[in-house]
Amino acid sequence: NAGVTQTPKFQVLKTGQSMTLQCAQDMNHNSMYWYRQDPGMGLRLIYYSASEGTTDKGEVPNGYNVSRLNKREFSLRLESAAPSQTSVYFCASSLVKNIQYFGAGTRLSVL
Amino acid sequence: AQKITQTQPGMFVQEKEAVTLDCTYDTSDPSYGLFWYKQPSSGEMIFLIYQGSYDQQNATEGRYSLNFQKARKSANLVISASQLGDSAMYFCAMREIPAGGTSYGKLTFGQGTILTVHP
Numbered sequence: 001n002a003g004v005t006q007t008p009k010f011q012v013l014k015t016g017q018s019m020t021l022q023c024a025q026d027m028n029h030n031s032m033y034w035y036r037q038d039p040g041m042g043l044r045l046i047y048y049s050a051s052e053g054t055t056d057k058g059e060v061p062n063g064y065n066v067s068r069l070n071k072r073e074f075s076l077r078l079e080s081a082a083p084s085q086t087s088v089y090f091c092a093s094s095l096v097k098n099i100q101y102f103g104a105g106t107r108l109s110v111l
Numbered sequence: 112a113q114k115i116t117q118t119q120p121g122m123f124v125q126e127k128e129a130v131t132l133d134c135t136y137d138t139s140d141p142s143y144g145l146f147w148y149k150q151p152s153s154g155e156m157i158f159l160i161y162q163g164s165y166d167q168q169n170a171t172e173g174r175y176s177l178n179f180q181k182a183r184k185s186a187n188l189v190i191s192a193s194q195l196g197d198s199a200m201y202f203c204a205m206r207e208i209p210a211g212g213t214s215y216g217k218l219t220f221g222q223g224t225i226l227t228v229h230p
Binding site (some may be wrong): 107 | 115144146154155156157158161204206217218220221222223
């Protein structure tokens with residue numbers, strides 16, 4: 001049972017570098033989401049994709065871009081990483097009642 | 112104003128006893144969903160239980176139950192017969208269902224409650 005798979009699990013970047021976080025789900029879910037989790041805070045939505053071919057901004061989209069490559073895959077790109085983007089990133093997907101199932105997370109440090 | 116409030120930063124419970132984790136929410140939408148997630152120290156987010164705003168009965172899933180009091184806008188999680196493996200961060204979240212009834216909906220999370228189960 002793979003569920004939601006995120007890669008990489010850990011990443012260290014220098015300020016200004018770019019990277020793409022990958023997310024894939026094998027549950028045939030329509031909707032996918034990217035969140036960030038900062039210490040002492042709950043998860044905050046960065047971007048979401050209600051269905052294949054659509055993407056929308058969430059609560060904290062600045063500095064990020066996303067691509068819904070197909071129904072399974074939803075990637076998050078940092079074009080020019082900043083220390084403020086140091087966080088744990090979670091991908092999630094949902095189908096019924098918006099019960100969202102999460103990946104294991106990516107721990108990103110930007111130096 | 113915060114949409115989801117978890118007022119207990121930390122809670123302690125003795126193994127085998129029951130514990131209630133508090134959650135209050137704020138919405139003007141008549142249709143919404145309430146969720147609880149568990150985040151153990153390993154970091155993953157695990158879905159526990161869901162309650163719809165129109166559900167007549169409180170949701171239950173094994174040892175987890177949701178004490179839903181709509182008039183008070185509270186959705187407390189009750190864990191019965193606590194186990195050492197229940198030690199984790201617990202998040203309450205809400206989905207506001209937008210007018211038009213689309214099938215997706217953004218989740219808004221509370222700040223979490225750290226539960227520690229003592230042997």
